Amino acid sequence: xxxxxxASAVWQGSLKxxxxxxxxxxxxxxxxxxxxxxRFEGKPGSNPEELVGAAHASCYSMALSMIxxxxxxxxxxxETEATVTLSxxxxxxxxxxxxxxxxxxxxxxxxxxxxxAADKAKAGCPVSKLLNAEITLDATLEN
Numbered sequence: 186x187x188x189x190x191x192a193s194a195v196w197q198g199s200l201k202x203x204x205x206x207x208x209x210x211x212x213x214x215x216x217x218x219x220x221x222x223x224r225f226e227g228k229p230g231s232n233p234e235e236l237v238g239a240a241h242a243s244c245y246s247m248a249l250s251m252i253x254x255x256x257x258x259x260x261x262x263x264e265t266e267a268t269v270t271l272s273x274x275x276x277x278x279x280x281x282x283x284x285x286x287x288x289x290x291x292x293x294x295x296x297x298x299x300x301x302a303a304d305k306a307k308a309g310c311p312v313s314k315l316l317n318a319e320i321t322l323d324a325t326l327e328n
Contacts (some may be wrong), residue, residue, distance in 0.1 A: 236269035237280065241312040244254065245285055248310035251292065252302040262290040270318075280317045290327045297328045 192214070206216040213237075216229040223230035242265040253260050265287040272281035285307060289299065303324035307313055313320055 207236070234269040234271050234280065237312075237316075238269040238283070241269070241283055241285065241310075241316070242267040244310045244312040245287065245306055249287065249289070249303060249306035252305050252309070253294075253299070256298050256302050258291050258298060258302060260289050260291045260294075264288045271284045279316075279318045280316065280318050282321070283316060285320065285322045287322070288327060292328055294326055294328065296326055299325060 189211045190209065193209075194205055194207045197203055197250060201221045204218060204220040206218055208215050208217070217231050219231045219233070220228075222228035224232040224234070245267070246263045246265045249265075250260055250264055267283060268284045268286070269280055270282040271283075272279055272314060287303065289303075291299065307322045
């Protein structure tokens with residue numbers, strides 16, 4: 186089985202003075218603006234790294250839910266934040282790291298079984314597999 190999803194971006198102008206818009210096939214994002222200042226200068230607005238973070242956090246949360254369910258652990262709530270690091274070296278820019286921080290409410294869940302599920306989700310979610318970056322994880326179980 187394979188599925189295809191698409192997104193698109195349009196960029197107009199030079200790197201520093203130009204601007205772009207990103208959209209998704211589903212319509213979840215429709216002509217969302219981004220520019221140099223938003224990406225490299227901390228100005229408010231969207232940028233590719235936060236979109237990667239959103240994709241990773243949502244993918245990880247779904248994978249964790251599945252793996253916990255397979256282990257007989259039923260999560261009531263999974264909250265995940267992905268912090269994406271954009272680094273520059275002699276080879277240019279790269280996403281060098283992603284830190285996942287997840288908090289899970291699962292009454293009665295065993296800590297060791299939870300940690301095992303959290304680690305398996307980190308390694309196995311499709312976005313983790315896509316990224317060529319160091320991926321770290323802080324997983325907290327709230328009972």
